[in-house]
Amino acid sequence: MTFHPDILCPFCGLGCGDIGIDRDPSGIAPRPSGCPQADRLFRRSMAVPTDARLGGAAISMDDAIAEAVRLLGSSRAPLIAGLATDVDGVLAALSLAERIGATVDHERSDALFRNLSVLRRFGWSVTTLAELRNRCDLVLVVGPDPAAAFPRLWERWVVPEPAFADGNGRSVVFLGGAPLPETVRCLGGRLETSGVDTGAETDLATLVGRLRTALAGRLANDDPMAALAARLRSARYAVVVWAAGLFEGPQPDLIVEGLVRLIRTVDGTTRCAGLPLSGADNLIGANQACGWRTGFPLRTGFDGGGPLHDPERFDWRTRLRDADVTLWISAFRPETPPLATGGSVIMLAPPETSVAPEPALFIPVGTPGIDHPGDVFRADSVVALHAGALIDRGLPSVAGVIDRMLAALGQNARTREAAGC
Ligand code: SF4
Known part of the structure; x- marks a missing residue:
């Protein structure tokens, strides 16, 4: 067993940098920190399913990306929400939103x-x-x-x-x-x-x-x-x-x-x-990244071409009802709110996440600060914190998955152009 002192905690936005983590071949576990969130969320097992799921059945990552691109590429009212990921993940999500005309919002933006x-x-x-x-x-x-x-x-x-x-x-x-x-x-x-x-x-x-x-x-x-x-x-x-x-x-x-x-x-x-x-789950970082990229805070939509901000109209709870495809991103914790939508849900979440009902497509992703490095913002908005990686479970980052979707969307567009469509 190895001990890792002074690990940065990426969860609630306070940015505690003193978490002690024990690692052995079965996974990682935190030393008691006095924080119920850190004590629960830093406990991760190596033995997790890493397959994507389509309608509950395991599929390869290539097939999952192709299915996500099929759903998002043909969507008339896409929503990208949850948005609980590191800054790179948010920037990738914004690029995707711009590409497909989606609305973006963070689960905790209220x-x-x-x-x-x-x-x-x-x-x-x-x-x-x-x-x-x-x-x-x-x-x-x-x-x-x-x-x-x-x-x-x-x-x-x-x-x-x-x-x-x-x-x-x-x-x-x-x-x-x-x-x-x-x-x-x-x-x-x-x-x-x-x-x-x-x-x-x-x-x-x-x-x-x-x-x-x-x-x-x-x-x-x-x-x-x-x-x-x-x-x-x-x-x-x-x-x-x-x-x-x-x-x-x-x-x-x-x-x-x-x-x-x-x-x-x-x-x-x-x-x-x-x-x-x-600021939990990098809410502040998501808002900052949205500002850098669009000039607006969260609750911004791209369905009219350029970015348009409207805090009521683009609240994810409002948009969820009308979205025909929702890309829900929740990389920090293995839980999600009930998603009351008549449309399809593509979920990027840790493999430990239990979801009911099963989304149309589930793609397991790593947690920033645990499975891969990532930047998150502190709750007082002024400090960006860099969290390192602790274990390698073969899980991709949100940014990595979305970059593959963007590449496939570009490839599809080039194929259609070549065919004269
Ligand atoms: S969840 Fe918040 S309070 Fe708890 S250890 Fe992490 S940063 Fe600190």
């Missing part, structure tokens, strides 16, 4: 667009995980505990003492959500109570609105919200953290808008910035 819709209207002042760790002395967490989606957020980025905050430590206050048991344990004395009643009957938008009212000086001094407002104003560097993907209820973007306005108010008297977290 969380991103709850923030982007506000950024587009108002602009915002946001910070990075490094600033959170090194400079922030007060963390205001709004809504459900982000550790539900980013398990080691507190341990890695808040528990370490700030490097540039005069050694005064930092505090964490929750508003409108409760810390998870592990969060309570690891934050220990850093956790402050807000004193604000965040009972179930009080929705998050109302709480944020009340805090803004308090910041405007329109609440009595003995109101707990006024005390929280004063606490924000007296911090040297406050960071407001939220994970919009965890917000429940209608119009979550209105909560984000309230937070952006709140941050702007506090930032006028002391330093204050937001940290909107979204």
